[in-house]
Amino acid sequence: MTLNGETKRDKPEKPLRPIYHCRVQGDTERKRGCGGVTIGSEPLEDFVLSCLFFRLDTPDLGKLLDTKPETGERLKKLLEDRSLLEMRKKDILKDYGRGDMTREEMLFSKSEAQAALDDINHEIDQVSRSHQANALVPVDTTVKEAWFATDSLQWKRGIMDLVIDKIIIQPGGGKPYYECQLSDRRFRFDPERVEVKWKA
DSSP states (O other): OOOEEEEEOSSTTSOOEEEEEOOSBOSSOOOBOOSOOEEEHHHHHHHHHHHHHHHHSSHHHHHHTOOOTTHHHHHHHHHHHHHHHHHHHHHHHHHHHHTSSOHHHHHHHHHHHHHHHHHHHHHHHHHHHHHHHHHHSOTTOOHHHHHHTOOOHHHHHHHHHHHEEEEEEOOOOOOOEEEOSSSSOEEEOOGGGEEEEEOO
16 A cells, blocks of 8 residues: 655654654545554665665666667567567467467467567667656766656656665564665664566
8 A cells, every 4th residue: 555644753851753654544545454564764765765776876877779770670679569569469379260360279379479479568668768768867967966856756766666666664672773875864764675676
């Protein structure tokens, strides 16, 4: 279940602090959460951003920005190939329905077509993300520099969507001290609880 942003007061005399909490039930859906996982939002965001900057201010960003003049034609060809493969899958079922192939032949042919379709969809995703990256990241600017130069939440969300699939928070035990990478703050926070799933 998605973590919800909330505030928490650890003791009556302590100030409120922002957290993420896996609530038992969300506001807009009945999907149930564990109700127990809680993590401080400030150190979590610092850790995730540090991972993001490290990943994108490396050759990984270069790969995303490697858009050649022929990329548009390449994308057009990929979309055409995908359309042909989708038609091929329908034709296979029609051939099987007419009795032109056995069930084994149909399953094999359908599996081959689906594997080729999966490969093409993956390549289309890569090319599309490359276009997105070029539109989002200014030339001769690191992602970190661009991030702190804008207040646009939409832009920041777009950058994260380019490379992050999801972030998994595990239940926590001990809480070592964590020195923030992007500020001089210090928190009780265990980075080992956080798993960032990157898009391939």
